[in-house]
Amino acid sequence: MPNKRPFAPLRNFNAKVAAVPMIATVLVVFVGCTLWTVVYSFTSSRSLPVLDFVGFDQYERLFRTTRWNVALKNLAIYGVLSLVFSLVIGFILAALMDQKIRFENTFRTIFLYPHALSFIVTGLAWQWILAPTFGIQKVVRDLGFETFEFSLLTNSRYTIYAIVIAGLWQGTGLVMALMLAGLRTVDDEIWKAARVDGIPAWKTYVFIIIPMMRPVFVTTLVIIAAAIVKIYDLVVAMTNGGPGIASEVPAKYVYDLMFSRGNLGQGLAASTIMLTTVLIILVPWALMEFRPTNRKGGAK
């Protein structure tokens, strides 16, 4: 940005040079590429991008496609279940970890290690455990329960739940760590005051601590939600969208349309829908979070 004061551009020259990659990333990638995608989603592009505007045609076709609707439905199921369970389980684990327990570090290490793994590794591990002919189903049947049914991966109605289980395994530790960090910021004297007031521990959590941790919950929620929309590798590794199209998700659908099936217009429209979903989550949060100050503009 040019500065009107005579020597200022020179004085801040180094800082501006240092910020060039950031400015380029923002302008070219985040703004430029996103706009490009949105604009071309309104064209009739197929295997190559062409600037031939067709209005909402691509979107109308998209929402008439069974596979896309399955993908959206799966994302909704996966999203709601992941959010609810990871927040609830994550908070409960964090609250238990906060009871001055022994072996806290051991427990934390165990709960968090899946988060260090690739979704591909997680997906393949759970694919193996849930494999009907070798995994849990077979183990229980071998114990004598001949009719035991636990074939999430082959029964197309339940495949998405298998992905939820694997996703929770990988992600809940992170929520626990964030919640625990939040709990640790609660002033010790609040707990003391509650004890003097004779408030039982669970009521202290429900009526005092959780309301105090609202910002932590909101931030965690936004982070998980943004990650949920991106869910891709886990599905590729675990089911590759199958059986059939049963565990299709939007991110994978977009990838397939763009890079294997050469239907660019559909892919771009689908990815624009993904963007819209994220904005619906992000904008209210941003308005809430950055409302009070933080709007000072450029510093001198």
Place this chain on the structure above:
Amino acid sequence: MMPVHSVSIKDLAVSFGSVDVLKDLNLDIADGEFLVLLGPSGCGKSTLLNCIAGLLDVSEGQIVIKGKNVTWDEPKDRGIGMVFQSYALYPQMTVEKNLSFGLRVAGLPKEEIAKRVAAAAEILQIGPLLQRKPGELSGGQRQRVAIGRALVRDVDVFLFDEPLSNLDAKLRSELRVEIKRLHHKLANTMIYVTHDQIEALTLADRIAVMKGGLIQQLDEPLTIYNKPRNLFVASFIGSPAMNFLKGEIVTQGAAPAFRSGDFVVSLDGYESQEPLTDGAEVIFGFRPEHVSINDTPGPADRSCAASVDIEEPMGSDSLIWLKIAGKPASVRTEAGRRFKPGDNVWLTFNPAMASVFDANTENRI
């Protein structure tokens, strides 16, 4: 018949692992007394308060409140209310809910709760704030609400854990007076932890000066100030601090005197607890305001010449720094008098107001 003590602490000890925080502590607090626990950080004063509150388990000994042994009781069953340094208000609740939450959990009838909240709000003048949240209040208002939360519990014993430390100097002195007024009005027992000696001196009926997990001295404020029982209490209390000179006891005429090098001052009039034996190594302590500074010599046995090092005018009075027996010492004088470095003056001591400590045991003699 012995009076019923409000709070009695018997042979109390607290240790965390191998660290002894409190040792063999005995303390009786009378009904309606304002007791201040005073000491530097880490002296065990907050630990003691937390034990009385039941927020910390004791390792040894007993705690009795209003004749009831509460050593193993939960805080809520001890008949205490507590005010914290960080206020510890529940941030998402209005002032009214903050005051009433504990009562509602305890299942008190609605009218009773409303009555108590109204009474507390009246006493603390926080009526207009009842519907606000703590975040919208100033520090002083928050602390008033915190006191209110203890007030509505309708208890006999109030515990304060450094309640004014988070406030700025002006608010601190205002609230100090209010707490004192509150004590006069309610006349219940208050135990107050602070590291601020001014708070201790102004508020307390009695002060317990603590160090290293032990009570060093338990007395009325003026006794603590004028007759500190050992060197630690003497140096901890008083601002500007007491002056100390190391020397020995000599006999001057019929009376004992203190000598350090050429400096000799009579101890005639000093109420010693033990005989002052000739040649005993002692530390002579005197407060800056207990020395007068003159242009002419005073009585020969308690007077000496000195030259001014520097002056510190403080508005209400002035502190003059000079050297006595080669050691820097301070003397307080009226605000109007001015001194220049190098001025020669005469100092006159008041043995009755001095303190003499054994140089080895550091106890008052």
Place this chain on the structure above:
Amino acid sequence: MSTRPSIGEPRGRKPKRFLSPASIMIYGILIVAAIYYLVPLYVMIMTSIKGMPEIRLGNIFSPPVEVTFQPWVTAWNSACTGLSCEGIKVGFFNSMKILIPSVIISIIVASVNGYALSNWRFKGSEFFFTALIFGAFIPYQVMLYPLVIITRELGIFGTLTGVIVIHTIFGMPILTLLFRNYFVSLPPELFKAARVDGAGFWRIFLQIMLPMSVPIFVVAVILQVTGIWNDFLFGVIFAGTKNFPMTVQLNNIVNSTQGVKEYNVNMAATILTGAVPLLVYFFSGKYFVRGIAAGAVKG
């Protein structure tokens, strides 16, 4: 009535039941949860050291009757991806080739940028920073195709350079946030004193800020090593077939439809792929937690 009960009554430490219902519940839940978290790792390891006949007959939870490390050797050296049978080692070295330059470049760029944003703000710098953070939330799918076009035009599509540039770009938001927040937390007097002493942009960065920033660089390295190693999407699109990283190779080995499935080899390959971030995690616990927590800190 004596105010000092000398004996009897409660005195001393409050007796605690060794196993109170509350602590049984707390440890019970934690242990059950820990088992849930550990089972997949256990199953993977057990499967990887069994022979195929034993896998077909036995159960996935039972320890091996006969321990064999052949699956690990096969996984490393000769597992087939559908294209070739050179094992997961190809992916391992590809991942290293992607990882090392990506980590170094992305951290240099982001640390200098974070430093500029904290100490040398200029008109618009805060705006771009906010935009950068918001950019982190845009699904990659939205930007993928235009990026393919751009990299193709630059001639780096399907090359190591291409995937390194992509990692640098998408690592920038979180790393810049991390560094900026860290530099902001340093005492500003330090920066002012250095400026009064006449030090400039780079001298202050290299001689004052860097020596104080070792912990945050450790956090950044951990964040990037695990993040880039675990990447699948960028590798599969931008790296080109011969540079496929380990995650892509792994997926190709396990999910390839040709030949007989060798589950023990698959699990060995899976563990090998997870080993690098797991080792980083186990040796850096505290810093790892700081790294993921940094993502939750608002800018």
